Amino acid sequence: MSVGVEHYVLLSLALFCIGLFGVLTRRNALMFLMSVELMLNAANINLIAFAFYHGNLTGQVFALFTMALAAAEVAVGLGIILVLYRNFRDVDVTVPSEMRW
């Protein structure tokens, strides 16, 4: 194989940092959610790359479970954003400052 594991690590690192950049700079809750998804997918790339690196399939199976967890997280996250919009007429994450209103 010509592609070493460090290239996969760099790719996932780039993806994670793009997600982190989004989390740190954005205020739109939907953008927040997308950035968190980018960070989760960076972890998936690492899992699959190192599964190939070590020659067993544990990482690949684990990546499947991570995708299912990401789906669950998106379901709850979108529900929270829906409630956020309903109560504040906005999806800005800096507007709600308390847990109850």
Place this chain on the structure above:
Amino acid sequence: MTQGPQLRLGKTMVPGVLAVVLFAMMGLITLNTGFGAMTGFPDGTAITSEIGYAMFDYTALQSTEGNLGATEPFLISFLLIAIVLDAALDASLVLAKREEEGEPVTALSSTPDSTDAASGSDSVTGGPGNEPAATDGGEDQ
């Protein structure tokens, strides 16, 4: 009010420098680490069926058909993830439900939207008697 995705340059981008610095630092560490060659999977191995054997604890099939060692069984994790997905579905339905005059309104029903957009700070500082803006939707039209 946030209208949509837009690139805002200026002070809001300052925390993003942290992400760039993290990328540079971790990239240097990655490039300076000697990882060695990939082990890879042996030729003629059906990866998909191997994943299935690992996911459903078919260890007998794993040992005879597959020549990929040391893949752990994942049946318990599979069941736990199924429960978590079910809980997430329930949670999203609960979050999407709302009440209008004591009557629960399902998630997909639509009512004429009220035009008076309440600002966020009003709702934050509103007392317990203050109803959220969405619950009086359509009343004043």
